[in-house]
Amino acid sequence: MSQPIRKIIHIDMDAFFASVEQRDNPELRGKPVAVGGSRARGVVAAASYEARKYGVHSALASKIAAQRCPHLIFVKARFDVYSAVSRQIREIFFAYTDLVEPLSLDEAYLDVTENKIGMPSATIIANQIRQRIFEETGLTASAGVSYNKFLAKIASDMNKPNGFTLITPDKAEDLVASLDIGKFHGIGKVTAAKMQSMGIITGADLRERSEAELIRNFGKVGSYYYRIARAQDDRDVQPHRIRKSIGSERTFEADIAEEEAMLEHLLYLSKEVAQDMERLKATAKTITLKIKYFDFTLNTRSKTFLSEFSSEDAIYTVARDLLRTPQLPQFPVRLLGISASSLLYQHDRLQEGYQFTLEF
Numbered sequence: 001m002s003q004p005i006r007k008i009i010h011i012d013m014d015a016f017f018a019s020v021e022q023r024d025n026p027e028l029r030g031k032p033v034a035v036g037g038s039r040a041r042g043v044v045a046a047a048s049y050e051a052r053k054y055g056v057h058s059a060l061a062s063k064i065a066a067q068r069c070p071h072l073i074f075v076k077a078r079f080d081v082y083s084a085v086s087r088q089i090r091e092i093f094f095a096y097t098d099l100v101e102p103l104s105l106d107e108a109y110l111d112v113t114e115n116k117i118g119m120p121s122a123t124i125i126a127n128q129i130r131q132r133i134f135e136e137t138g139l140t141a142s143a144g145v146s147y148n149k150f151l152a153k154i155a156s157d158m159n160k161p162n163g164f165t166l167i168t169p170d171k172a173e174d175l176v177a178s179l180d181i182g183k184f185h186g187i188g189k190v191t192a193a194k195m196q197s198m199g200i201i202t203g204a205d206l207r208e209r210s211e212a213e214l215i216r217n218f219g220k221v222g223s224y225y226y227r228i229a230r231a232q233d234d235r236d237v238q239p240h241r242i243r244k245s246i247g248s249e250r251t252f253e254a255d256i257a258e259e260e261a262m263l264e265h266l267l268y269l270s271k272e273v274a275q276d277m278e279r280l281k282a283t284a285k286t287i288t289l290k291i292k293y294f295d296f297t298l299n300t301r302s303k304t305f306l307s308e309f310s311s312e313d314a315i316y317t318v319a320r321d322l323l324r325t326p327q328l329p330q331f332p333v334r335l336l337g338i339s340a341s342s343l344l345y346q347h348d349r350l351q352e353g354y355q356f357t358l359e360f
């Protein structure tokens with residue numbers, strides 16, 4: 001039996017950080033806004049569409065941005081607000097499918113081949129999602145629908161802002177052939193320049209090269225280029241399981257009463273938590289220490305910091321302080337546990353403009 005054709009949606013918020021600022025401050029609406037940086041220093045994290053007309057874009061040095069657009073308004077980034085909106089839109093995605101792969105705070109792939117509302121049309125789902133995002137956040141998003149990730153991503157970019165594009169299988173190859181090589185997701189600036197020097201300007205040019213030649217020039221990723229030139233991409237949508245906390249605990253064979261023994265266990269638990277955080281590419285701001293006494297009474301102590309951390313040392317130091325504050329356990333202990341929360345995942349820290357370089 002052949003696989004059913006997949007239905008992939010790529011959702012991308014429009015000028016996300018800048019749009020949030022314009023939403024929350026009416027004085028910024030209709031004006032060129034740069035989030036991040038200042039007139040003198042720093043880098044633009046996001047630019048409103050009004051600013052983009054002047055050639056201001058994310059990752060541009062603020063100084064140059066101010067030269068290109070003298071009346072550009074710089075505002076400070078409020079990442080806590082952007083993360084909150086990001087969580088809101090992810091909740092909307094999860095109403096349709098659990099196969100959600102976030103690329104950053106404002107972008108995600110969804111596989112809706114099978115979905116929670118039993119809706120066969122990915123187009124209808126994509127537009128419902130855009131509608132719900134607008135109703136619940138007051139912000140617009142663009143969506144692309146196709147049968148693989150590469151095409152869905154290209155599609156969402158075709159009618160920005162507040163747009164929708166469907167790329168059907170019969171149209172895909174011609175569309176890819178006509179595309180400028182710099183527009184290919186996964187082909188960064190450096191690679192695009194190298195391709196151009198080889199005479200590869202469009203998708204059609206890329207398609208003429210053999211897989212062997214592409215691998216020779218670009219390494220393993222050459223086979224990916226060979227396939228996307230043919231509108232083929234079999235990468236799955238990979239959901240990140242969003243865990244709210246990462247923890248480890250241990251029940252002892254015999255209750256323990258000495259500080260030294262407790263610290264030894266905390267060291268071990270810190271190592272386990274740090275390893276899990278490393279595996280999940282997460283950092284934390286909160287550490288919670290769980291103490292269960294010989295009589296099963298439970299005590300939890302936690303501390304939250306302003307900055308994030310992930311090292312074994314940092315976790316251990318906090319856990320040790322929690323063990324000693326307000327005072328060391330006064331009764332024998334049968335279980336100790338450490339958990340890290342207020343987690344930040346690496347994919348949540350990617351900012352607009354950096355995704356291309358990080359994709360491979």
Ligand SMILES: [Mg+2]
Nearest residue numbers: 012013015106
């Ligand atoms: Mg975006």
